[in-house]
Amino acid sequence: MIDRYAVFGNPIKHSKSPFIHQQFAKQTGQELSYEKLLAPVDGFEDAVTIFFEQGGKGANVTVPFKEQAFVLCNQCSASAQLAKAVNTLWLDENGNLIGDNTDGLGLVADLERQFGDIAKKSIVILGAGGAVRGCIYPLLDKKVNRIVIANRTKVKATDLASEINEPNVKGMGLDDLSADTDCDILINATSSGVEGKVPYISNEFIHAQIKAYDMFYGSEKTAFIEWVEQRGITQSADGLGMLVGQAAESFTRWRNVKPQIEPVLLQLRKQMLKQ
Structure with missing residues (x-):
């Protein structure tokens, strides 16, 4: 079964995270799926809970849910604690929800x-x-x-x-x-x-x-x-490089391998110029 990842937000249609993480996966030889998930404004906790219960391995969080994600976590990094906001989620070996802020x-x-x-x-x-x-x-x-x-x-x-x-x-x-x-x-x-x-x-x-x-x-x-x-x-x-950079940090937390930022940044910039 392919490891499943996602980004939660509302709105989420504009998110470039799936493209970025798919490129990271190709680059590092990792087999995984990554999708955009539109969470209801008042239903983020339920959406995240269901995602992990169904076998989700990790998730990114974007506006307006970063503060809610922080509250949900059992454990957070120092940066997440100062920010009181989380953009990266995963479960540890004991099933605890871990949060980080890689921005x-x-x-x-x-x-x-x-x-x-x-x-x-x-x-x-x-x-x-x-x-x-x-x-x-x-x-x-x-x-x-x-x-x-x-x-x-x-x-x-x-x-x-x-x-x-x-x-x-x-x-x-x-x-x-x-x-x-x-x-x-x-x-x-x-x-x-x-x-x-x-x-x-x-x-x-x-x-x-x-x-x-x-x-x-x-x-x-x-x-x-x-x-x-x-x-x-x-x-x-x-800030496009910051977007790709924070995604690379999330990917590293999940997959224990650090992708190269520059090739993906160049691809993304080229893609945006065509739109």
């Missing part, structure tokens, strides 16, 4: 692929939601110099920084970013890209030496990438 590892892998070693770099992250929470520990593990969490609602950023309780993590409002704010890498983790908008930050803060990363992605340049390029930034990347 941060996917981000770090793509940052280093795009921009080189990030150790000792100063990172500014725009936003303070679940996407940010899951990325803090993987960034700290890379020995970055400093992380500034900047959010429209300042208290949300300062509360998150206080929760992390590390001397090199600071929270502030978006309007606190200025020419004096040290920044090597600027990461947009806000939801503004969904509407084709950009977060409001002072032009004085932006300078040409900054490398910019947008967690949002699309077949065209994102609004954020266009905006920073107009302000002189020449090194930038969208």
